[in-house]
Amino acid sequence: MRHQKDRILSSQITAHIGQTITMCGWLHARRSLGSITFVVLRDGAGTVQCVVPGAVEVGVHSVIRVTGRVQAEPRSQQGVELHVASLEVLEAVSHTPPVNISKQELSSSAPLVLEHAATTLRHPRRRAVFACSAAAMQGFRRTLVEQGFTEVQTPKLVASATEGGANVFEVGYFGKKAYLAQSPQFYKQTMVGVFERVFEVGPVFRAEPHATARHLSEYVSLDVELGFIENHFCVMKVVRQVLAGIFAQIGATCSRELGLLGVTLPEVPEAIPHIHFREVRARFGGEGQDLTPQQERAVGAWANEEYGSPFVFVTGYPMGKRPFYTHPEQGAEQWSNSFDLLYNGLELITGGQRLHRYGAYLQALQSRGMSPEPFAGYLETFRYGMPPHGGFAIGLERLIKQLVGASNIRETTLFPRDMNRLTP
Amino acid sequence: MRHQKDRILSSQITAHIGQTITMCGWLHARRSLGSITFVVLRDGAGTVQCVVPGAVEVGVHSVIRVTGRVQAEPRSQQGVELHVASLEVLEAVSHTPPVNISKQELSSSAPLVLEHAATTLRHPRRRAVFACSAAAMQGFRRTLVEQGFTEVQTPKLVASATEGGANVFEVGYFGKKAYLAQSPQFYKQTMVGVFERVFEVGPVFRAEPHATARHLSEYVSLDVELGFIENHFCVMKVVRQVLAGIFAQIGATCSRELGLLGVTLPEVPEAIPHIHFREVRARFGGEGQDLTPQQERAVGAWANEEYGSPFVFVTGYPMGKRPFYTHPEQGAEQWSNSFDLLYNGLELITGGQRLHRYGAYLQALQSRGMSPEPFAGYLETFRYGMPPHGGFAIGLERLIKQLVGASNIRETTLFPRDMNRLTP
Numbered sequence: 001m002r003h004q005k006d007r008i009l010s011s012q013i014t015a016h017i018g019q020t021i022t023m024c025g026w027l028h029a030r031r032s033l034g035s036i037t038f039v040v041l042r043d044g045a046g047t048v049q050c051v052v053p054g055a056v057e058v059g060v061h062s063v064i065r066v067t068g069r070v071q072a073e074p075r076s077q078q079g080v081e082l083h084v085a086s087l088e089v090l091e092a093v094s095h096t097p098p099v100n101i102s103k104q105e106l107s108s109s110a111p112l113v114l115e116h117a118a119t120t121l122r123h124p125r126r127r128a129v130f131a132c133s134a135a136a137m138q139g140f141r142r143t144l145v146e147q148g149f150t151e152v153q154t155p156k157l158v159a160s161a162t163e164g165g166a167n168v169f170e171v172g173y174f175g176k177k178a179y180l181a182q183s184p185q186f187y188k189q190t191m192v193g194v195f196e197r198v199f200e201v202g203p204v205f206r207a208e209p210h211a212t213a214r215h216l217s218e219y220v221s222l223d224v225e226l227g228f229i230e231n232h233f234c235v236m237k238v239v240r241q242v243l244a245g246i247f248a249q250i251g252a253t254c255s256r257e258l259g260l261l262g263v264t265l266p267e268v269p270e271a272i273p274h275i276h277f278r279e280v281r282a283r284f285g286g287e288g289q290d291l292t293p294q295q296e297r298a299v300g301a302w303a304n305e306e307y308g309s310p311f312v313f314v315t316g317y318p319m320g321k322r323p324f325y326t327h328p329e330q331g332a333e334q335w336s337n338s339f340d341l342l343y344n345g346l347e348l349i350t351g352g353q354r355l356h357r358y359g360a361y362l363q364a365l366q367s368r369g370m371s372p373e374p375f376a377g378y379l380e381t382f383r384y385g386m387p388p389h390g391g392f393a394i395g396l397e398r399l400i401k402q403l404v405g406a407s408n409i410r411e412t413t414l415f416p417r418d419m420n421r422l423t424p
Numbered sequence: 425m426r427h428q429k430d431r432i433l434s435s436q437i438t439a440h441i442g443q444t445i446t447m448c449g450w451l452h453a454r455r456s457l458g459s460i461t462f463v464v465l466r467d468g469a470g471t472v473q474c475v476v477p478g479a480v481e482v483g484v485h486s487v488i489r490v491t492g493r494v495q496a497e498p499r500s501q502q503g504v505e506l507h508v509a510s511l512e513v514l515e516a517v518s519h520t521p522p523v524n525i526s527k528q529e530l531s532s533s534a535p536l537v538l539e540h541a542a543t544t545l546r547h548p549r550r551r552a553v554f555a556c557s558a559a560a561m562q563g564f565r566r567t568l569v570e571q572g573f574t575e576v577q578t579p580k581l582v583a584s585a586t587e588g589g590a591n592v593f594e595v596g597y598f599g600k601k602a603y604l605a606q607s608p609q610f611y612k613q614t615m616v617g618v619f620e621r622v623f624e625v626g627p628v629f630r631a632e633p634h635a636t637a638r639h640l641s642e643y644v645s646l647d648v649e650l651g652f653i654e655n656h657f658c659v660m661k662v663v664r665q666v667l668a669g670i671f672a673q674i675g676a677t678c679s680r681e682l683g684l685l686g687v688t689l690p691e692v693p694e695a696i697p698h699i700h701f702r703e704v705r706a707r708f709g710g711e712g713q714d715l716t717p718q719q720e721r722a723v724g725a726w727a728n729e730e731y732g733s734p735f736v737f738v739t740g741y742p743m744g745k746r747p748f749y750t751h752p753e754q755g756a757e758q759w760s761n762s763f764d765l766l767y768n769g770l771e772l773i774t775g776g777q778r779l780h781r782y783g784a785y786l787q788a789l790q791s792r793g794m795s796p797e798p799f800a801g802y803l804e805t806f807r808y809g810m811p812p813h814g815g816f817a818i819g820l821e822r823l824i825k826q827l828v829g830a831s832n833i834r835e836t837t838l839f840p841r842d843m844n845r846l847t848p
Contacts, residue, residue, distance in 0.1 A: 145562065153820070193546055194550075385485035423583045
């Protein structure tokens with residue numbers, strides 16, 4: 001990135017050893033050694049160490065412009081150092097910041113870090129996380145566009161709670177009630193009737209009444225849906241391509257950030273191993289229609305040991321635990337043509353084949369005691385010809401959480417929303 | 425786009441003249457000529473004319489698979505025709521669709537077309553509009569990534585009405601009140617402190633109590649913000665690059681769609697002409713702090729005549745009509761460092777330089793009688809060092825409306841939301 005003729009960014013500096021350059025940015029840290037001051041300058045691309053003659057009177061977060069000579073310096077992080085001849089203060093900050101961001105690690109407690117996001121997101125490790133998020137979205141879209149998918153933007157204000165009544169936010173809408181969409185599920189299916197292959201990147205809303213390390217009220221969903229498939233294994237092939245594309249993009253654009261975070265990108269195997277829910281029960285025991293976190297971890301460990309893969313599909317979940325639009329397994333209708341992808345033993349992606357016949361939808365709603373009326377606009381899609389289709393959704397913040405090994409999803413969300421948090 | 429080994433898409437067919445191929449899609453139209461039936465097959469990429477021996481018993485929207493020989497046929501739209509040897513019905517539809525989508529134009533009235541979006545979006549001209557929208561988003565992002573911008577995703581659930589109290593939707597939030605964000609303005613400014621240059625593509629919400637052809641309750645905003653600028657003219661340079669990038673991408677990926685819609689892409693001049701608000705008043709008369717639609721059209725006509733440009737910036741709008749974070753013009757504080765971009769005489773983009781000093785924010789809020797308290801998280805950004813910065817926002821649906829010459833913004837929105845419309 002280069003965006004001012006007369007200015008060099010921290011990411012470009014190693015190409016300028018021996019030259020006199022100008023840099024702009026924030027005073028990120030300073031340490032006085034009497035006759036000189038070490039200053040770390042931070043700009044939009046990263047940081048660089050500067051040696052400034054004399055004292056520097058302004059504080060951390062001040063906006064500065066420095067001119068000086070780039071010298072090789074093996075002891076510094078970037079292998080170079082800027083020997084500053086002139087330092088100009090563009091905006092002086094003198095008061096103490098609420099959180100000290102000058103150290104390598106953010107030592108303040110998490111709530112304080114979240115409360116002061118405006119300044120703590122400036123920390124290089126916080127910044128690095130969201131650089132990876134941006135690259136993930138880019139890789140997601142690029143992979144899909146190359147495979148003939150079309151991007152859509154579907155409404156977040158909807159007339160009824162989409163996938164069942166729970167966990168939905170109510171909105172006052174011109175004297176009536178509206179709801180915030182829990183997913184673009186219905187709309188992406190409808191759009192398969194138009195483009196066959198669609199994707200969407202956008203916010204989804206869940207009124208989760210629990211404060212856990214994994215759940216948020218609002219998160220970014222990477223949604224995919226495609227038609228003319230044979231079954232859910234066709235969808236799983238796209239999952240693999242998309243994951244590979246995401247990690248490739250992060251690797252291509254965020255190598256410095258990955259280094260800073262100490263993260264190694266996982267390898268996505270040519271074929272991600274898969275195991276049927278039935279087989280999970282036979283191998284690992286347990287009971288009921290879903291897997292416990294411990295069982296998910298056991299399956300993850302098995303896939304890692306058996307196939308050397310951090311990723312594994314669990315397929316065929318019991319129909320009772322899947323939403324009404326799920327397609328059953330042919331010849332074994334208690335199982336579904338659905339899947340979860342586990343990444344290091346944690347559920348990351350949910351998907352599957354959907355029902356595509358109008359009659360099947362009416363039957364599925366009836367057998368669950370649901371009225372077809374609120375779904376009229378959606379059901380019209382199936383009344384007028386739909387091919388077999390399916391899709392999946394990835395939670396962006398959860399993907400990045402697993403990648404960087406964060407302990408809480410709030411660390412990989414810019415401005416997290418939960419039942420206790422609505423600011424900043 | 426190619427996505428099944430054994431299947432050719434309508435976009436690929438001209439490369440297969442003389443070959444026997446298989447296609448899948450929807451029966452889009454049919455016309456019986458006694459011994460043969462003309463069938464238009466529609467797939468995710470477009471349509472192709474097929475000649476089928478004998479009668480075709482299923483109706484429009486049926487999902488079909490056909491195998492046949494591709495022949496040159498100058499009279500057909502694509503210059504080819506598929507002579508079908510076998511037609512297989514995958515999903516039969518026999519009942520009459522709510523709206524006839526088989527004709528070149530959608531003749532049904534707009535409310536009926538919107539009500540039955542699930543099927544009417546399948547019309548090639550409707551599909552073409554949203555193919556252009558997808559390309560526009562792609563071009564927007566690509567241009568900005570190339571210029572060193574980073575994508576962000578900021579929350580849509582916020583604690584207080586952002587840019588003043590009007591037109592905001594209230595959300596029930598765990599027994600408290602939240603609001604839907606009217607723009608990502610505050611967050612994108614905050615993120616300039618992290619990445620310097622950021623963009624976001626996402627929904628924004630306006631509780632517009634008017635049902636006009638230009639306004640929606642929810643639309644897609646293409647947002648940009650950048651730091652270390654001199655003034656709003658630096659922002660306007662990015663506007664020009666972004667517009668050029670958007671139209672270039674539409675041209676590159678949607679040539680068939682543009683042909684179908686009869687749309688010629690506008691040329692974005694190297695330098696888009698600009699005129700100060702003061703000068704607009706001197707030339708075109710009028711009074712007050714804003715321009716009427718007629719005055720906007722007059723400025724648009726002037727730019728077209730004088731500079732041959734469908735685009736023109738009006739700069740310097742009176743401070744009184746701009747939001748509190750607007751930067752005034754140096755030495756003439758009644759004017760602002762802001763701009764509107766008019767496209768064919770209609771406001772398409774609003775932007776400008778923002779205040780960047782903490783004290784200036786406190787003063788701006790006070791002079792408007794606003795309390796700084798609800799803005800605490802936002803103001804922290806400026807309390808801790810911000811460079812001069814600015815940005816802009818483009819309404820995606822409005823951009824495409826102007827491009828394709830639609831008379832109503834609902835025609836360029838997949839599932840529009842307004843005070844009377846919350847479904848489908």
